[in-house]
Amino acid sequence: MPHSDLSILIVDENRIRASIIEDGLREAGHRRVASIHDVNEVGRTIAANPPDVIVIDLENPNRDTLEHFFSLTRAVQRPIAMFVDRSDGAMIEKAVEAGVSAYVVDGLRKERVKAILDMAISRFNAFAKLTRELEQARSELEDRKVIDQAKGMLMKSRNLSEADAYALLRTTAMNQNRRMVEIAQSLVTAAALLGP
Amino acid sequence: MSPTPITAGFLPLLDSILLVLAREKGFAADEGLDLHLVRETSWANIRDRSALGHFDIAQMLAPMPLAASLGLTPLGTEMIAPIVCGLGNNAITVSAAVWDGMVTAGAPGDLAAAPAGRALAEVVATSRRKLRFGVVHQTSSHNYELRYWLAASGIRPDRDVEIVVLPPPLLPEALGSGGIDGYCVGEPWNSIGVATQKGRIVTAKTLIWQSSPDKVIGMRASWAADHPDIVAAVIRAVYRAGQWCAEPDNLDEAARIMSGPAYLNTPPDIVARSLTGWLDIGNGQRTNVPGFYIPHSSAANFPWKSHALWYYSQMVRWGELSATPQHAAIAAACFRPDLYRAALAPLGVALPIADGKTDGTHAQSHTMATSSGSVLMGPDLFFDGVTFDPEQLDAYIESQRQQS
The missing domain is CATH 1.10.10.10 (Winged helix-like DNA-binding domain superfamily/Winged helix DNA-binding domain)
Structure with missing residues (x-):
């Protein structure tokens, strides 16, 4: 299994979902994966240990706060919302439907991040399905x-x-x-x- | 013909009222629209889902279409605003501790922006730590008006205090827990800060810049170009919602509708405060703020290009954008008085003739000539007495560069 040196931060108030995504990423060979549940920790965390990729759920009301942290700390330089790359419209749709958004550092090769977002999307969907079934x-x-x-x-x-x-x-x-x-x-x- | 389905995003803020009334009072249906409203959790979602086309239209902060068109946002997308959701509606609330300091520093306890700003400057100067203020989004009217007020009061927003971004519903609690010392937000979140967190409203948007725009109905420029009839129908529906909302007899019903769980989910008496302009600014001190929120009169729904340019000048002022004629042209092009006129002319509405106007020169209500008769316009002063003339844009930007 290939190892990835990308550092990935998951911001999700839902601890269970966060750990499901974290597990998925680890299984895929990512070793530097962290998750936080309280957006107030984000500023400190990304300043101390700048991630390459940040995964956040779209329902999280703190997206504005997160983007502001980026612009302040410059820890994630010119963050781009992941589903932003218009060249991949289907991917954007899938991400938004699943309710996940991601930010990546500029200059990161697209294919390296695509796999991460694919994973996040499938785990988000799996979690939503589980929740529905439970309900x-x-x-x-x-x-x-x-x-x-x-x-x-x-x-x-x-x-x-x-x-x-x-x-x-x-x-x-x-x-x-x-x-x-x-x-x-x-x-x-x-x-x-x-x-x- | 079956109604045209249209999806609109909004945030739980009082000035989503025109969208809500367009649906609830049937103005959208009258125009052949089946208006579906989606409550969102963040301005970032409003921005992205509008850019992706999940929302045909959305309640937006007035600077948002500019930021999108100017490429300041992740999804750079040309956005336009053909109608404004009213004037005013924001206020600045501080914590009980900061208010105590301001009283000691001589704050008179009314809402006048200048003395409140002077008192806050003294608190900031003597505070042992940097005070922290919350706003709702980076490219927001709130951010710019808070900064305008601070800077004109001698407080440097990027050095003397810290400005952080939090979504509106989280601001009151952050104030109560001490995470922030004050915030600038639309109603009902100031009144909720007063009611639940012992906050104190210290000034209001309308006292910083009278009769100034705050939210707009924004949409993708390409979508608007492809659907001119739907855009015209939206403009008419929102306009008529504003007309209805401005009738004093309708205030109770308007407050009741907005207080519902799908919208603000807040008691009607709190919702009514901004609609009537009677605010509890703290400790039950009821204060009337004329023009606190103007949903319709004073040509409140007209998208003045000069107002877009004012927001552009503030983006330049705070380092988000360089001052170039191209940027100014893009900003001005986001507000579309031409679409507004085209949609409303058939209704015989009194339409402003010019696309822009000078703000900061009228201390009193005054009349403005329009396409059919004249319209009564509210006062339009900035609290520091400065004039904004869109014809003198560069000089205005230069004078602010020297100030900040």
């Missing part, structure tokens, strides 16, 4: 709880078996062209309003 799993779990609750109420008040209560919820949902969880939620809400 989905969480909401499915929530749905399941509501449906169980509604089922229990039907079993008790209409003296149904579990299978029948489930079937009743299901057919009602199908007849009304709504999701089962919505029917269940209405039932739970109605019971809360009417109930003792």
Whole structure:
């Protein structure tokens, strides 16, 4: 595996995502990778140890601050936002869609940095996918709880078996062209309003 | 015909109000636009996503189209501004500790820029450490007006104090935690600094330079050239939003709309302060600032080329740009009064005849002749009494070189 002497700084308030990117870069042979989570440390860090490439998430409100640090310390001389190179429009799009931005020192050969940004983009996307899946799993779990609750109420008040209560919820949902969880939620809400 | 979809970026600042009202009050829809608003987290994102075409148009700091067209930004892209989102709206807030020092130094406690500046100069001179001030972006109206005020008050912005960049929503907290000693920002972030961090508003943009522009609707020049009808529709929608916003009867509703979670996410009574010009400047001291934010009157939406040139002069002044006729021409070309006139002429709007004007000569409201009748213009003084005549641009730049 080729070793890279480029120094890379990751600025991301999300520690998990930062470490995922950091791991990726290390696996790709980059040894000088650091990440920081608090933009207030950026000024000190880049003054003490000027990086060649800075990777930052686009949602970070501190991009303006970061760019100002560059112009003040001149640590990163004439920083260029990475997705700036218009010659590679597809790369720009990919980076922005993934929500990542990077700054590189001027004069750095494009192909050396491209691999880094490619890595950052794919890790950003992987992280976003993970977050989405987690969110989905969480909401499915929530749905399941509501449906169980509604089922229990039907079993008790209409003296149904579990299978029948489930079937009743299901057919009602199908007849009304709504999701089962919505029917269940209405039932739970109605019971809360009417109930003792 | 189905409405034309158009995407606009904005930051949570009060003067995004004209974009918001254009959507919420149907002015954009009236013009056949389906205006989609995207709240952004940084001016850098507004800049880059506008340059990349993710946003067709965006609320921008007035100097941003200039910086992009002049190649000061990473994505050098020709940008234009065919309409201004109003005048004023910024203020300068300091920490409770700095304010204590200013009171000792004789600050009178109103918002007048000159005595406040003198008092601050004394605090700066006697402070054991460099005071640190926050602004929202490097090429911002805030940066230039803060520097103008400091320099005219005898404080050298790059030597006597430190100026740092922070996004608007983070400024109040940075003030409270002692990370910064003061800041210049648009509303509601001054009022929030007062309400939550014991901050003190010491002066306002309109008291540094009366009736001065702050935000514009910016867009790529190439996109504007390809879509003249959409640009005209945007201008009319924003103009009518300004008209509606300027009606006193509409203030409550305007404040309520802006306070919503998708926009400022701030209580309506705080939002209303800048709309009414009644600010709580600290400790419940309610103070009326005439012309604090002017959404419409005083030809507030007209993109004066002279105003673009003033921002250009400040970029030169603070070393971001060299003074050349080419740079001045590029800067002036960013503001497009021709597009403004073309879009609004059919509405019978009173349109300024000239593309530029001299600022700093009117202490009172005055009338200005237009294409149809005259318009009442607000006072336009700089607090230090200097005049800005765009015809004397080089002399103005030279005089500031000697001052700073």
